[in-house]
Amino acid sequence: xxxxxxxxxxxxxxxxxxxxxxxxxxxxxxxxxxxxxxxxxxxxxxxxxxxxxxxxxxxxxxxxxxxxxxxxxxxxxxxxxxxxxxxxxxxxxxxxxxxxxxxxxxxxxxxxxxxxxxxxxxxxxxxxxxxxxxxxxxxxxxxxxxxxxxxxxxxxxxxxxxxxxxxxxxxxxxxxxxxxxxxxxxxxxxxxxxxxxx
Amino acid sequence: xxxxxxxxxxxxxxxxxxxxxxxxxxxxxxxxxxxxxxxxxxxxxxxxxxxxxxxxxxxxxxxxxxxxxxxxxxxxxxxxxxxxxxxxxxxxxxxxxxxxxxxxxxxxxxxxxxxxxxxxxxxxxxxxxxxxxxxxxxxxxxxxxxxxxxxxxxxxxxxxxxxxxxxxxxxxxxxxxxxxxxxxxxxxxx
Numbered sequence: 252x253x254x255x256x257x258x259x260x261x262x263x264x265x266x267x268x269x270x271x272x273x274x275x276x277x278x279x280x281x282x283x284x285x286x287x288x289x290x291x292x293x294x295x296x297x298x299x300x301x302x303x304x305x306x307x308x309x310x311x312x313x314x315x316x317x318x319x320x321x322x323x324x325x326x327x328x329x330x331x332x333x334x335x336x337x338x339x340x341x342x343x344x345x346x347x348x349x350x351x352x353x354x355x356x357x358x359x360x361x362x363x364x365x366x367x368x369x370x371x372x373x374x375x376x377x378x379x380x381x382x383x384x385x386x387x388x389x390x391x392x393x394x395x396x397x398x399x400x401x402x403x404x405x406x407x408x409x410x411x412x413x414x415x416x417x418x419x420x421x422x423x424x425x426x427x428x429x430x431x432x433x434x435x436x437x438x439x440x441x442x443x444x445x446x447x448x449x
Numbered sequence: 450x451x452x453x454x455x456x457x458x459x460x461x462x463x464x465x466x467x468x469x470x471x472x473x474x475x476x477x478x479x480x481x482x483x484x485x486x487x488x489x490x491x492x493x494x495x496x497x498x499x500x501x502x503x504x505x506x507x508x509x510x511x512x513x514x515x516x517x518x519x520x521x522x523x524x525x526x527x528x529x530x531x532x533x534x535x536x537x538x539x540x541x542x543x544x545x546x547x548x549x550x551x552x553x554x555x556x557x558x559x560x561x562x563x564x565x566x567x568x569x570x571x572x573x574x575x576x577x578x579x580x581x582x583x584x585x586x587x588x589x590x591x592x593x594x595x596x597x598x599x600x601x602x603x604x605x606x607x608x609x610x611x612x613x614x615x616x617x618x619x620x621x622x623x624x625x626x627x628x629x630x631x632x633x634x635x636x637x638x639x
Contacts, residue, residue, distance in 0.1 A: 270526075270536040275517075275543035276550075283509050283551040290502035291562055297497040298566075305491050308482035315481065315621050316474030318501055323470055323617075327463050331454075355456030360463055364471050371475050379482045434505065 282427075289431055293318065293438040300442055303449065309376025309383045310445060313392060314438070316368045321399050321437035322430040324360060328353050328407040329429050333421040336411060343412050354404045358397070365396025387448055395437075395444040402440070403433055466614055473618035477504075477625040486625075489632045493578070494570040496632070499559040503582065503628065506551045507620035511590040514544040515612030518598050522608060529602040531595065541595075545587050552583030574639060578631035585627040586620070593619055 268274060297304065297314065304311050335341040335349050345351070369392030373385045410429045414421040454462075480486060490496050517540050521527040527536050556572070556579040563570040597615050598608045 269517075270521075270539045272539050272543045272546070275540065276546050279510070279513060279543075279547045280550055283506050283547060284554055286509055287502035287506055287551060287555045288558060290505045291498065291558065293501035294498035294559070295562070295566075297500060298495075301490065301497055304497070305487045308487065311482040311487070312475065312478035314500075315477040315504065315625070316471060318504060319470050319474050319617065319621065320467065323467055324463075327459070331459070349454065352454050352456040352459050356459035356463065359456065359460050360467055363464070364467055367471065368475065372478065375475070375479050375482060379479075379484065381482075431505065434501070438501065 286431060289435060293435045296438050296442050300445065303445065306381075307376065307383050307449065308379040308381040309372045309388045310391070310449070312372040312375045312379075313368060313388075313441065316364070316372075317395065317399075317437045317441045318434050320361070320364050320396075321403060321433035324357050324400065324403045325407050325429045325433040326426055328357060328403060329411060329421065329426045332407065332411040333425065336415055336421060341411070341415070343408070350408065357404055358400045361396045361400035361403075362393070365392045365399075368392050368396075383449070391441070391444050391448050394448075395441045398440050398444070399433075399437055402436055406433060406436075469614045470617045470621075473621045477621040480622070480625045480629065486629055489629065493574065493632055494568050495559045495563050495575050496578075496628070498562065499555050499575070499579070500625075500628070502555045502559075503552070503579070504621060504624045506548075506555065507586060507590065507624050508616055510544055510548045510551065511594060511620065512612065512616045514540060514591070515594050515598065515608065515616060518595070519608035519612060522598070522602050529599045531599065541591055544591065548587040548590075549580070549583050552579040555579055571639075574635055577635035577638065578628065581631035581634045582624070582627040585630060586624060589623055589627075590616070590619060 300310075304314075331349065331353055332341060340349070341347070343350075366389075369389035370385070372392060373383065373388035376383055376388065407429055410425045411421050414425045419425075518527065518537075521536060521540070522529055527534055531537070553576060556575040560570050560572045560575050594612070594615060597611055601611050602608055
């Protein structure tokens with residue numbers, strides 16, 4: 252995470268020792284500590300639904316995919332918008348073709364991933380002794396996936412726009428923050444849908 | 450790529466990485482959903498609470514090791530072979546320290562949070578599970594990452610394109626599996 256950033260920032264200054272152990276540990280550990288405290292939000296939600304999760308293995312199968320996919324989609328959207336920002340072609344507008352292409356792709360990717368995951372989680376859940384029907388697993392997976400896609404697009408655009416206005420380099424800050432926020436939101440959305448459907 | 454990529458272009462470019470992480474997630478989910486893991490979840494207070502933090506920090510620790518090694522290779526600061534080079538060993542030792550200290554940190558925070566929520570967890574048990582799972586993840590992730598990056602680099606692969614999928618896949622699948630091993634080991638000792 253920090254290596255490429257430091258390398259580019261210090262290109263024309265004398266290099267501090269990027270490869271010293273205390274330096275690497277001191278940069279990373281606070282970041283990782285904050286990250287793990289943030290992730291406790293997802294953990295608390297999972298813990299709250301412990302009984303439901305233990306009863307329906309299909310829902311447990313959905314959890315890691317839900318955690319990972321949101322962050323992946325967000326990081327793709329953010330890095331593409333950020334590149335536009337660096338090139339000077341970024342514009343916050345519905346007419347921005349890159350923005351539209353990204354939003355379209357995020358929804359299509361979410362549809363693909365969460366469609367496959369719904370069917371797979373249902374089948375695996377069945378094999379592991381669960382009793383949740385295909386329609387319900389698919390409904391949970393697809394509707395939480397689509398809500399997630401909407402959230403990813405809105406959050407990524409908002410974050411890139413905000414870091415542009417504040418003058419922060421989005422490569423350093425936006426992507427890690429948005430990726431983690433979306434991962435956590437993924438779990439929140441999944442269980443909001445689970446509450447309604449299961 | 451500037452400007453005019455269509456939704457179809459973006460979809461095509463992103464799909465392989467997304468599918469890799471999908472398959473990894475399904476494997477991890479299947480381990481989570483097994484009878485054994487479900488009984489552990491029911492028996493060990495805090496296991497679900499620490500799961501997302503444990504999985505997310507794998508990505509942080511070993512993704513950054515990968516990025517560091519990749520930058521070093523591109524800058525010519527390290528050689529693509531395993532030798533007792535100061536930079537290489539430092540990067541490895543540092544990521545090991547990071548991985549272990551964050552694992553213990555997660556166990557402690559989880560214990561405190563459980564306490565605050567009014568459930569009773571065992572600090573010793575949680576720390577034990579995280580030390581075992583963190584240690585096994587560190588050994589596996591570091592050795593696989595170095596092998597894949599060096600072998601890939603020698604064959605002309607850009608490590609930057611390889612690190613993401615490798616870290617996501619192995620981190621998720623083995624993260625959950627080593628958590629299970631951690632519960633078994635600690636259950637046997639305590």
